[in-house]
Amino acid sequence: MALSPDILKTVVAAALAEDVGSGDVTTAATIPEDARGNAYIHAKEPCAVCGLELVAETFRQIDPRLTVAFLVSDGDRAKPKQRVATIAGSARSILTGERVALNFLQRLSGIATLTRAFVERVAGTNAQILDTRKTTPGLRALEKYAVTVGGGTNHRKGLYDQILVKDNHLVVLKRYHPQPVAAAVRAAKQNAPRIVTEVEVKDLDELQQALDGGAAWILLDNMTDEEMAEAVRITAGRAKLEASGGVNLDRVAAIAHTGVDFISVGALTHSVRAVDFSLEIEE
Template sequence: MPEPSQPSLHVLPVAARTTHDPIAIALAEDIGRGDLTSRYFVGLDRRSGRIFAKEPSVAAGVETAAEVFKRVDPQLDITIVRASGSRLEIGQTVLEIAGSVRSILTAERVALNFLQRLSGVATLTRKYVDAVSGTKARILDTRKTTPGLRALEKAAVVAGGGQNHRFGLFDMVMVKDNHLAAETELRHLQEAIRTCLAENPGLRIELEADTLEQVRRFLTLMGVDVILLDNMQPAEMAEAVRFTAGRVQLEASGGVTLETIAGIAATGVDFISVGALTHSARAVDFSLELT
């Protein structure tokens, strides 16, 4: 059975670059008609600098930050010292930059914004991954991402040791409670699944269940890969794991926190999806130092 997709840790998937470029957007909104401060108050000399962590964290978006400097000035020499996915201690360098000091300072804030935001996602993800260590549960992200930054944030989840759920509405079927409110008969659901798979062979199908009775009903359907256990108590999840007996994979979701996730993982579910990875991650503190 196919696993959840995992995008590259690089700046953006190639397909995404043709329609959306968050680096270009970020630079345009920050630089506008030009960096007036650097133009009038910074000389033309060349300098070296480094970006370093100011707190323990997991790096993500390092390649994106490097690309920001390249976009501002292709003549800058940039060295990635610690790539995305690296665990960082205070003071450890992630990027080294050399060249025009004006260019370095012009790119600084946008590069740091990406690095701090994405490393925050990776760092929080790693906390959740570590919390379920020793169990079979794998940590998934959700579509609760910053508009326009989904590819980067989902790559940051992977950098933190998590896995990606569906990227969008187009690469996986997920029938949730609002969909089921419009169609509840099993025979109609089964026909819809058959039609969907006939037109999209290999597509992953997931159904959301609010009760154990719904789980039992969904087990009678053919073509279902995953059943989402929505807002269930750990005892209910454990019971679902017992009678499902591996016939489909089970995903737990709803109100998951660092305090509750170990108990959820102990039930034996295959996946735990956590919206907080991307919607509530705190930015990690990085700084640029000229030498």
């Protein structure tokens, strides 16, 4: 997955409008117009780097005359104190763009780093780590990009590209059908036959409903490892199985060894800790 230039420009422009507004009053009031600077960005902890193009776009929009150079690529591992980029040109421009550039880099590197940790825990199994729609409003494309940089796989982009029947859909359908899971799958296949249909199930009875309805993809919600292993046995390859709920780094390997195809992890984007980076102007 690559970041669209249009998305880069739009997201960065919004971030700069929020932060810079009518102007950087501190820098304008204290730094001479002709002051020059050479700066570098370095990691302050081990991480998987992600978001360098956003750094470049930030400084490009602030001042196209700035020179930005990358010393690593997105996906590379960085050690503490390792320099990942340099910026040269107007000191005013560097100071004005510093925080927005770092915010993007820190957030996306945090997602890539956590994703990589999950991916490494399931190495040797067939399970893929998926993201979710639990993303920061307006930043979904960036955060899903960071998941791929960390070695994860993107689930649906939004409500428009894949059917996923969740528990609240089933609550409504239960008013009309005694077996809402099977009814939901049949309706989805009839009304949107070209779109992949996934349905959430909470137990093995609902799993059987989904299989009877012909679901291609089934989400196993908050099941125990033993229940998931049994679900894999019952399904016998007739549908893709996704584990979801209660997934963390301590448990993910055991989930993967049940034989599920996918493990979705909302924490990759909804509660990830940003990686610490710093921008320093050389004296």
